[in-house]
Every structure is written in structure tokens, then in C-alpha cells.
Amino acid sequence: MATSDNKTAENRPTGKVGRPRSDDREKTERGERILNAAEELFALHGYDGVTLRTLANAAGVDVALINYYFGPKQQLFDTVFQRRAKILNQERLSALEQAKSEAAPEAVTVEKIIEAFLRPLEVAQESQDEGWRNYCALLAYVNNSAVWGPLLMSKHYNDLVDVFVEALRHALPGSKDEDIYWCYHYMSGAMSLTFANTGRIDRMSHGLCRSDDFQAAYDRMIPFIAAGFRRVCG
Amino acid sequence: MATSDNKTAENRPTGKVGRPRSDDREKTERGERILNAAEELFALHGYDGVTLRTLANAAGVDVALINYYFGPKQQLFDTVFQRRAKILNQERLSALEQAKSEAAPEAVTVEKIIEAFLRPLEVAQESQDEGWRNYCALLAYVNNSAVWGPLLMSKHYNDLVDVFVEALRHALPGSKDEDIYWCYHYMSGAMSLTFANTGRIDRMSHGLCRSDDFQAAYDRMIPFIAAGFRRVCG
DNA sequence: TTGACAATTCAACAAGCGATGAATTTAAAT
DNA sequence: ATTTAAATTCATCGCTTGTTGAATTGTCAA
Structure with missing residues (x-):
């Protein structure tokens, strides 16, 4: 029962590699978008029911960025819960x-x-x-x-x-x-x-x-x- | 947080292919052993936290046997809950x-x-x-x-x-x-x-x-x- | 202007996933 | 005795998993 990938997510990664221009930053910071999406998905499907790729897609972010911000999956879960x-x-x-x-x-x-x-x-x-x-x-x-x-x-x-x-x-x-x-x-x-x-x-x-x-x-x-x-x- | 595999499970598959002799059947039938192990593991780790291989190992049966008895994973879950x-x-x-x-x-x-x-x-x-x-x-x-x-x-x-x-x-x-x-x-x-x-x-x-x-x-x-x-x- | 650092994408990794078709052995029915 | 069906293992399929190293682009302080 892994979550569906929802390719038509509202927030997509830019597709361009490298640090983005500071003027075209989204209104909600990427780190926060990850936490929000994680919160929603973990709540609905539990820890094991959410894959980092599904999460990345929902947050409109590359998979690797999750680890960059929050470390391994377990640590992300703790951070979400703690917030x-x-x-x-x-x-x-x-x-x-x-x-x-x-x-x-x-x-x-x-x-x-x-x-x-x-x-x-x-x-x-x-x-x-x-x-x-x-x-x-x-x-x-x-x-x-x-x-x-x-x-x-x-x-x-x-x-x-x-x-x-x-x-x-x-x-x-x-x-x-x-x-x-x-x-x-x-x-x-x-x-x-x-x-x-x-x-x-x-x-x-x-x-x-x-x-x-x-x-x-x-x-x-x-x-x-x-x-x-x-x-x-x- | 998938469950550990516990290679030293009490009940092991016989290792011999084919239908087993009726005289050396285990006291608890294999189908029931699967349900019991599934019940325990699903309760502890949730649906997505349990893999069929972990389950097979815990029940002391081959992976394929789970599907043979209970169909796909979701159906097994329903059966466990229903019982x-x-x-x-x-x-x-x-x-x-x-x-x-x-x-x-x-x-x-x-x-x-x-x-x-x-x-x-x-x-x-x-x-x-x-x-x-x-x-x-x-x-x-x-x-x-x-x-x-x-x-x-x-x-x-x-x-x-x-x-x-x-x-x-x-x-x-x-x-x-x-x-x-x-x-x-x-x-x-x-x-x-x-x-x-x-x-x-x-x-x-x-x-x-x-x-x-x-x-x-x-x-x-x-x-x-x-x-x-x-x-x-x- | 250069160099350190921050933020991001991409590609790949080894491991693991659920599912299944084929082969094998035994039991039961005829 | 033969045939049919039940119960089991094995090998493998195509995909997905979490994680990471390298490359890229931008910012900012010296």
C-alpha cells in the first residue's frame, strides 16, 4: 500500500542543477515543504508506507535533498514529530x-x-x-x-x-x-x-x-x- | 524500520521440495502458522512494515506458500483481521x-x-x-x-x-x-x-x-x- | 576576483520488494 | 495402476527501496 506517485504535483523541482537564484525562490522554503509533505504522508500511511521518492514528489523536491536537509529517514520522522x-x-x-x-x-x-x-x-x-x-x-x-x-x-x-x-x-x-x-x-x-x-x-x-x-x-x-x-x- | 529477518526462527522450511509426507506434518498447520506470524508482525510494524520474506521466515515457510494459501498481501491482511x-x-x-x-x-x-x-x-x-x-x-x-x-x-x-x-x-x-x-x-x-x-x-x-x-x-x-x-x- | 560554502540535480549503488511459473513430491480418487 | 490434485521449493522477473558521491550553479565574504 505504498502511496501513489502523483506525477502532477503542484510543486515541481526546477529541473536545473545547482543552487537556484535567490530571486526565484518559492514562497515556502524547500525544507519546510518537505516537512509538511512528510507530516501529511506519514500521518496517512505510517513510516513504512511512505517512500522518499513519493515524498520528494509531493514536496516538489529532488530525493537527494531530503537527506541533505534532514539526514536519514528515521531522523526525518523524528524531526516531523518533534516540530x-x-x-x-x-x-x-x-x-x-x-x-x-x-x-x-x-x-x-x-x-x-x-x-x-x-x-x-x-x-x-x-x-x-x-x-x-x-x-x-x-x-x-x-x-x-x-x-x-x-x-x-x-x-x-x-x-x-x-x-x-x-x-x-x-x-x-x-x-x-x-x-x-x-x-x-x-x-x-x-x-x-x-x-x-x-x-x-x-x-x-x-x-x-x-x-x-x-x-x-x-x-x-x-x-x-x-x-x-x-x-x-x- | 522493516522487521529483522531472524534467521534462527524456530520453524524452518524442510528444504525438501514437493508435498511433505503426511506423517511428518508439524503440529500447527502451515496456513495457521502464517496467519499467527502475520498477526504478530502486522500488529507490531503495520502493513507496510512487514515484508513477505520476513513473514515467511517467522512462520518457517517458503515465501511462495503465503501467496499459495492467501493470495496477495492485501488479501492476507484482510484474512488476518477477519479471523x-x-x-x-x-x-x-x-x-x-x-x-x-x-x-x-x-x-x-x-x-x-x-x-x-x-x-x-x-x-x-x-x-x-x-x-x-x-x-x-x-x-x-x-x-x-x-x-x-x-x-x-x-x-x-x-x-x-x-x-x-x-x-x-x-x-x-x-x-x-x-x-x-x-x-x-x-x-x-x-x-x-x-x-x-x-x-x-x-x-x-x-x-x-x-x-x-x-x-x-x-x-x-x-x-x-x-x-x-x-x-x-x- | 578569488575561494569557500550552500543548495541543488543527477546517476548510480546494492539490497530488497511482491509476485509467479515451473518443477517436484506426495496424497487421494478412480 | 493410473491419473488428478494438493502442497511445497526454487529461481527468477521487473521494479522499488534508502542512500551516497560527483557534478553543477549560485551566494557571499575576504
Whole structure:
């Protein structure tokens, strides 16, 4: 199931060898175009489902340029995954800080914590930048993979977990850490699948619900998860 | 990230050409060995991460035999996925029927419905047959894939969804179908990741929780999900 | 103006890919 | 006994894979 080559890609390599004139550079830099195309293709087909040639074609770039910019394939994958992880972590952390200061001196509620965790993803998906939608699918792929998950999720998201779990501890006094971690895990799974946008719910609900209706997904998800936390960790 | 070839596989091809003597047949038939190995490898590396040669080696058969038994690669994948889907569907349906008859004439509770949905998976994973553990990871892979999900999940699991949603409708009178489907989707995501057994929770909880502690995962998951349903669909 | 460096294409590499036709051996049916 | 069919290995096909070295063209500082 390797991706089709799509010879009629919008961005083609110039065909001329050597460094290009600085005046006819494309609006999006080539390095960034590679990352964007990689993000989309990896999200859809997984690491092994994408060949460097397909990727090069989609990005409108020569194959060799990928290695020039990002080194071997595995390193490219890590770079793609890392790029938005940083941003997402910042967004979530600042959302949590804001919730804390709004609630002070009271402890912030479970609902608000979960909102701080989920809203940045919803905002990202709702945004113009379609790269975020691709990244969410990539996140679902990595999160559910026994090969990549242990490597990349731990590397780029473990610190964030600590902060949110600490907040949840205060919101749910008397709860056991073990319970919190398990609930966090359920939240992570529900979120992954939901924002992976696979079109599954559309078919399963006979068209009643729509995968790309992030508002609908989001509105229900916060109370759903929060109620779960309260029941198990209460 | 193609799988390593593992030349020292336990089951080797005999090396002798032609149909084997019926008295020195292996205890597990070759066709079944192929399916088992495929299940394990596809679950770990995804469709494109597994080559027929790696698979043949793991199953201890010649490459050509895979095609002989199961046709092209895609068809093999479908067969692997289908095999246990049938069984799982039966188990879940009969668990639901039993819950219904136990509750009669009252309507069965949300908790019991979710238990009927989850317990068969837990029993499967807890069983001796390690193939079930692999299948759960495969289910997570397919469920979260935008390529395979729409094809295989709908094909093999949509009927089951209808039955369970119908039961949930009665357990949650006055609820909107849209709400039920979204909650069902959250449940599906939480379940996928949890039973995919990626080792993620082990690292995230600094060793406090263990991925393979299915009992722990299961005990908390039912109240978690049920509380979510009640809050959103109540 | 020269020389170092950056950015790009091209061509090739060895290895590996899925698939299949032919040959071979045995089992089962007649 | 013969024939037919099933189960297996082997060799090979044409293509694709990730990676790299060499050549080319442009920029920019000395």
C-alpha cells in the first residue's frame, strides 16, 4: 500500500542543477515543504508506507535533498514529530497556567484541567493551517504504535504528563496516582482516535456524526472524560 | 524500520521440495502458522512494515506458500483481521444477551453493556493464546488508520455497533443518538490504546502502572466509560 | 576576483520488494 | 495402476527501496 506517485504535483523541482537564484525562490522554503509533505504522508500511511521518492514528489523536491536537509529517514520522522510537539506542549502548559490563575486561590477543577489539555488540539485542528490536522493523525499513529510510541511519546510528551498529573492530584484530593495515570491513559486514547479524523464515526453513525466536526467532538469530550476521572479517582 | 529477518526462527522450511509426507506434518498447520506470524508482525510494524520474506521466515515457510494459501498481501491482511473479528463479535454479542436476560424485565444498565463490550477483550488478552494480545494491537493499528479503518472496521464491526448502540439507547432513555455515537467513539479510542499494550503507561507513570496488567486496566475502565456516558447522555 | 560554502540535480549503488511459473513430491480418487 | 490434485521449493522477473558521491550553479565574504 505504498502511496501513489502523483506525477502532477503542484510543486515541481526546477529541473536545473545547482543552487537556484535567490530571486526565484518559492514562497515556502524547500525544507519546510518537505516537512509538511512528510507530516501529511506519514500521518496517512505510517513510516513504512511512505517512500522518499513519493515524498520528494509531493514536496516538489529532488530525493537527494531530503537527506541533505534532514539526514536519514528515521531522523526525518523524528524531526516531523518533534516540530509541533514543542508548540503543542507550550500551548497546553500556558492554558493550564491560565486556568490555575483564574481559579486561584481555589484549586482548578478537573474540567478546567482537561479543557487545558484538549482545547489547544481543537484550536489547532480548527485553524487554517491544515498541517495541524495531519499532525493529529500522526500523533494517533505514533501513540498507538508499539514501535514508535515508547520512543517518541516518552521523549516528547512525558514532561507534560507530569505537570498535568500533578494538577489532577490537587483537583482530586485523596486519589491514588495509579488511578490518575490509568484515567489519563483512557483520555489519551479517546483523544487520539477522535482527532485522528479517520472518518470512522461517520460510517458507524450512518452519517449522523461527522469526523471533522471538531466542535461536536470537543463539546462532549470534556464532560465525558471529567466524569470518568471523578468516578474513578473520586 | 522493516522487521529483522531472524534467521534462527524456530520453524524452518524442510528444504525438501514437493508435498511433505503426511506423517511428518508439524503440529500447527502451515496456513495457521502464517496467519499467527502475520498477526504478530502486522500488529507490531503495520502493513507496510512487514515484508513477505520476513513473514515467511517467522512462520518457517517458503515465501511462495503465503501467496499459495492467501493470495496477495492485501488479501492476507484482510484474512488476518477477519479471523478474530468474527469470534470477538460473537463473544460480545452473547455477553450482551446474557446481561439482558439477567436484568430482565428491567433494562440492562450502562455498566453492564460496557462490560459486555470490554470483558471479552480482557478475557482474550488474559488467555494463554498470545495471538489475542497481538490481535488487540492490530485492532488499535487498524482503528487509528485513515487508510484501513474505513475499510476494515466498517466491514467487520459496524453490525456490532448497531446492536450495542441500540442497547445503550434503552439504558439511557431520552438521550440523543449523536451523543451516544460520540461516547461510543471515545470508548473505542480508550479501549484501542489501552489494549494495544504499547508500554506507554509504564513509562509515563514511572513504573507505577503496567501495560500488561489487564485486570487493572479493566477494573477502572468500566466505571470510567460508564460515568462518561451517563454525564453526556443523561 | 578569488575561494569557500550552500543548495541543488543527477546517476548510480546494492539490497530488497511482491509476485509467479515451473518443477517436484506426495496424497487421494478412480 | 493410473491419473488428478494438493502442497511445497526454487529461481527468477521487473521494479522499488534508502542512500551516497560527483557534478553543477549560485551566494557571499575576504
